[in-house]
Amino acid sequence: MTISPSITSPERRPIRLVGLLPWLFAAAVVGYAMVVGGYAATVVSFALIYAVFVTGLNLFMGFAAQVSFGQNAFAAIGGYMSAVLTASHGWGPLPAMVLGIAAAVLAAAIVGFPALRLKGHYLAMGTLAIGLITYEITVEWQSVTQGYMGISGIPPFGIGPWEVTSDRGQLVLLSLVVAACTFAAGRIRRSRFGRALSAVAGSEEAATALGIAVARYKLVAFLLSAGFAALAGSLFVHIVGYVSPEVFGLHMVIVTFTMLYVGGIGTVAGPLVGALIVSLLPETFRAFKDYQDLAYGAALILLLIYAPRGLASLFAPRGRS
Amino acid sequence: MSFAVAAKTQARVASPMAGVTPPILAATGLSARYGHIHALHGVDLRIGEGELVAVLGPNGAGKSTLLRAIMGLSANSGEVRFRDEVLPRHDAVAVAARGLVLVPEGRGLFAPMSVSDNLELGAYRLRDKAEFNRRRERVLTLFPRLKERLGQAAGSMSGGEQQMLALGRALMAGPKLLLLDEPSLGLAPRVTGEILETLGLLNREGLAIVLVEQKAPLALELASRVYLLSLGRIVAELDPRDITSHDDLAQHYFA
Numbered sequence: 001m002t003i004s005p006s007i008t009s010p011e012r013r014p015i016r017l018v019g020l021l022p023w024l025f026a027a028a029v030v031g032y033a034m035v036v037g038g039y040a041a042t043v044v045s046f047a048l049i050y051a052v053f054v055t056g057l058n059l060f061m062g063f064a065a066q067v068s069f070g071q072n073a074f075a076a077i078g079g080y081m082s083a084v085l086t087a088s089h090g091w092g093p094l095p096a097m098v099l100g101i102a103a104a105v106l107a108a109a110i111v112g113f114p115a116l117r118l119k120g121h122y123l124a125m126g127t128l129a130i131g132l133i134t135y136e137i138t139v140e141w142q143s144v145t146q147g148y149m150g151i152s153g154i155p156p157f158g159i160g161p162w163e164v165t166s167d168r169g170q171l172v173l174l175s176l177v178v179a180a181c182t183f184a185a186g187r188i189r190r191s192r193f194g195r196a197l198s199a200v201a202g203s204e205e206a207a208t209a210l211g212i213a214v215a216r217y218k219l220v221a222f223l224l225s226a227g228f229a230a231l232a233g234s235l236f237v238h239i240v241g242y243v244s245p246e247v248f249g250l251h252m253v254i255v256t257f258t259m260l261y262v263g264g265i266g267t268v269a270g271p272l273v274g275a276l277i278v279s280l281l282p283e284t285f286r287a288f289k290d291y292q293d294l295a296y297g298a299a300l301i302l303l304l305i306y307a308p309r310g311l312a313s314l315f316a317p318r319g320r321s
Numbered sequence: 322m323s324f325a326v327a328a329k330t331q332a333r334v335a336s337p338m339a340g341v342t343p344p345i346l347a348a349t350g351l352s353a354r355y356g357h358i359h360a361l362h363g364v365d366l367r368i369g370e371g372e373l374v375a376v377l378g379p380n381g382a383g384k385s386t387l388l389r390a391i392m393g394l395s396a397n398s399g400e401v402r403f404r405d406e407v408l409p410r411h412d413a414v415a416v417a418a419r420g421l422v423l424v425p426e427g428r429g430l431f432a433p434m435s436v437s438d439n440l441e442l443g444a445y446r447l448r449d450k451a452e453f454n455r456r457r458e459r460v461l462t463l464f465p466r467l468k469e470r471l472g473q474a475a476g477s478m479s480g481g482e483q484q485m486l487a488l489g490r491a492l493m494a495g496p497k498l499l500l501l502d503e504p505s506l507g508l509a510p511r512v513t514g515e516i517l518e519t520l521g522l523l524n525r526e527g528l529a530i531v532l533v534e535q536k537a538p539l540a541l542e543l544a545s546r547v548y549l550l551s552l553g554r555i556v557a558e559l560d561p562r563d564i565t566s567h568d569d570l571a572q573h574y575f576a
Contacts (some may be wrong), residue, residue, distance in 0.1 A: 202430070210446075
């Protein structure tokens with residue numbers, strides 16, 4: 001596979017109206033779900049959780065142009081940590097989430113040191129292995145994860161006496177989290193660290209020769225993306241109230257890659273747009289009944305033909321995308 | 322290389338290091354390999370303070386490997402001293418921190434990023450804003466054409482402009498020793514001339530430069546000494562003034 005992230009200039013420049021379109025689209029979708037509620041709210045809630053995950057994936061794959069097929073491992077760590085601590089040990093959701101993120105980042109640091117010495121396809125294979133191993137652990141470590149049975153009875157997210165139980169409440173919570181994550185990604189993009197990642201993406205050797213510590217920045221990007229993945233995993237189990245190994249399986253890898261490329265790898269708005277589009281597309285083709293997957297597949301192909309750098313890149317300033 | 326040529330070389334170059342400034346860089350027994358293939362065999366090399374030294378050699382002689390080995394970018398062994406300090410051999414970031422800056426083969430620009438961002442990344446290690454502005458002003462004065470193209474993506478410029486940017490970005494790093502890998506590659510003669518003129522200017526201001534080239538005549542005009550590299554070994558060290566004809570050099574190339 002080729003990875004060609006679109007590297008937009010990290011410079012601060014005046015906001016152009018056209019650049020706001022992806023955000024307006026996202027706001028419109030979330031607003032619609034908020035009004036309609038019910039099934040639409042559920043679909044959009046999952047899309048927003050994916051947006052958190054993909055925003056993290058984008059830090060590593062888009063900003064730093066590395067490959068990881070194993071981010072689902074970190075979502076699993078975050079998700080299971082939250083599930084086990086809250087459902088089985090009566091912890092509050094927030095401390096469980098924080099500990100889950102910390103555990104995922106720690107795991108990423110442990111596997112990252114050796115794995116990030118790999119490049120390209122080898123890194124892809126190495127990270128894929130991390131995801132598969134984590135999956136096996138969630139299946140086999142029955143005393144803690146209850147294997148294929150999964151863990152149910154996970155409380156909804158909340159802090160102290162405040163619990164987020166309604167569809168709309170969840171949407172508000174997730175929107176705030178996504179907004180914070182996207183804002184963070186935008187800040188990282190423009191930061192000194194973000195510029196270093198752009199250099200790593202451009203040419204590792206040239207970056208090294210300029211004194212940019214390539215290995216360290218790759219690792220930090222990997223840790224950050226693991227943290228985002230764990231946050232998404234934790235949010236997921238609280239929204240659904242149940243977790244099983246399949247939730248964080250290979251399907252998640254494929255879906256999130258699709259979101260990243262459809263939305264626009266390397267852009268700030270791309271992960272959110274991609275997560276929403278890829279989540280909503282199958283729903284809009286529900287009328288096609290048996291041909292739903294066919295229509296969905298065709299739509300994805302068309303998107304990648306006409307917006308090869310993703311939807312968000314269509315709104316990037318001309319000549320810079 | 323035949324003994325006859327070696328003897329001739331010895332005869333023509335009388336003690337080439339005599340009268341040369343103290344070395345800013347001294348490599349001893351520098352070897353490098355790619356996997357099991359040895360590309361550099363125990364090279365000894367000295368660059369004087371403020372000196373511009375050319376390394377000439379045919380394709381595949383190991384010129385790029387030599388520069389990469391000095392930077393610590395490729396698997397290498399031997400000793401490299403920079404102003405009497407031994408440089409780490411496998412930590413290019415630490416080498417760069419000492420002030421050795423490489424303009425790599427193919428320029429290594431960050432193609433999708435703007436000219437301005439590329440320059441900024443050159444000074445990545447620099448945190449002093451005033452010094453940053455000073456360097457940037459200097460680069461844009463040296464290469465006015467970059468000033469016109471600050472917002473343009475680096476990859477969309479002509480080869481000559483890209484080489485200017487590569488050089489400008491290197492200067493942003495505040496080099497004490499500049500390592501240039503074939504800056505003339507793929508450029509029109511006139512553009513090459515412009516770039517070499519700038520190198521001459523920088524050198525006269527005291528910047529030490531190692532210039533790797535295939536096109537000998539251009540490098541010979543600027544260099545105070547020339548190393549000839551062939552099959553990963555230095556086969557001759559010459560005074561450019563002694564190389565009067567193309568045949569002279571060709572003899573060494575094909576020896």
